[in-house]
Amino acid sequence: AQSVTQLDSHVSVSEGTPVLLRCNYSSSYSPSLFWYVQHPNKGLQLLLKYTSAATLVKGINGFEAEFKKSETSFHLTKPSAHMSDAAEYFCVVSEDAGGTSYGKLTFGQGTILTVHP
Amino acid sequence: DAGVTQSPTHLIKTRGQQVTLRCSPISGHKSVSWYQQVLGQGPQFIFQYYEKEERGRGNFPDRFSARQFPNYSSELNVNALLLGDSALYLCASSIVRSANYGYTFGSGTRLTVV
Numbered sequence: 001a002q003s004v005t006q007l008d009s010h011v012s013v014s015e016g017t018p019v020l021l022r023c024n025y026s027s028s029y030s031p032s033l034f035w036y037v038q039h040p041n042k043g044l045q046l047l048l049k050y051t052s053a054a055t056l057v058k059g060i061n062g063f064e065a066e067f068k069k070s071e072t073s074f075h076l077t078k079p080s081a082h083m084s085d086a087a088e089y090f091c092v093v094s095e096d097a098g099g100t101s102y103g104k105l106t107f108g109q110g111t112i113l114t115v116h117p
Numbered sequence: 118d119a120g121v122t123q124s125p126t127h128l129i130k131t132r133g134q135q136v137t138l139r140c141s142p143i144s145g146h147k148s149v150s151w152y153q154q155v156l157g158q159g160p161q162f163i164f165q166y167y168e169k170e171e172r173g174r175g176n177f178p179d180r181f182s183a184r185q186f187p188n189y190s191s192e193l194n195v196n197a198l199l200l201g202d203s204a205l206y207l208c209a210s211s212i213v214r215s216a217n218y219g220y221t222f223g224s225g226t227r228l229t230v231v
Contacts, residue, residue, distance in 0.1 A: 094215075
């Protein structure tokens with residue numbers, strides 16, 4: 001069974017400083033991993049995805065994440081925070097169970113990112 | 118191109134009533150999935166439909182049902198509403214059945230049960 005743990009429920013940074021949102025996962029198979037962002041009263045937007053290619057994945061808006069199998073981690077980073085980055089971020093896992101998949105994404109509990117001027 | 122569209126955007130129902138939520142996927146997408154997001158939590162998987170058949174189901178009671186139409190749009194039905202069904206219901210679509218490539222989500226339907 002797959003699961004996701006986001007290690008921080010809230011992260012607060014100043015504008016222009018680095019962002020680090022931490023995520024650990026558990027999976028019985030080779031997982032695909034994603035980060036989604038949700039702005040208030042909005043749907044979910046895909047930031048980036050890892051699907052067994054390069055371990056360092058670049059996404060939209062300057063975000064990137066590194067897949068570390070030995071640490072079962074997929075942390076999200078950005079060198080310099082912008083006010084518009086304030087939102088809730090979800091780490092998500094999908095399992096490819098022997099070539100079959102029934103389309104389930106498993107979400108973490110979310111990390112709320114606050115950016116101060 | 119239109120994204121994933123959901124209707125209505127907001128809904129208020131009384132306990133015991135029934136509700137139908139609607140979703141239109143991106144043109145060409147054959148997979149539609151439904152997720153429930155309770156306030157303060159991550160979305161939880163309810164159903165996946167692909168090529169008009171149910172392909173996956175999450176841990177939800179039989180009060181929840183869904184279907185997919187020939188044009189790949191979908192409806193989610195919830196019977197005998199409980200206060201705990203109050204949530205944001207998200208629809209997601211993709212071209213393929215596998216979730217490994219990610220989904221495109223709609224903006225959701227906010228259901229309030231009073």
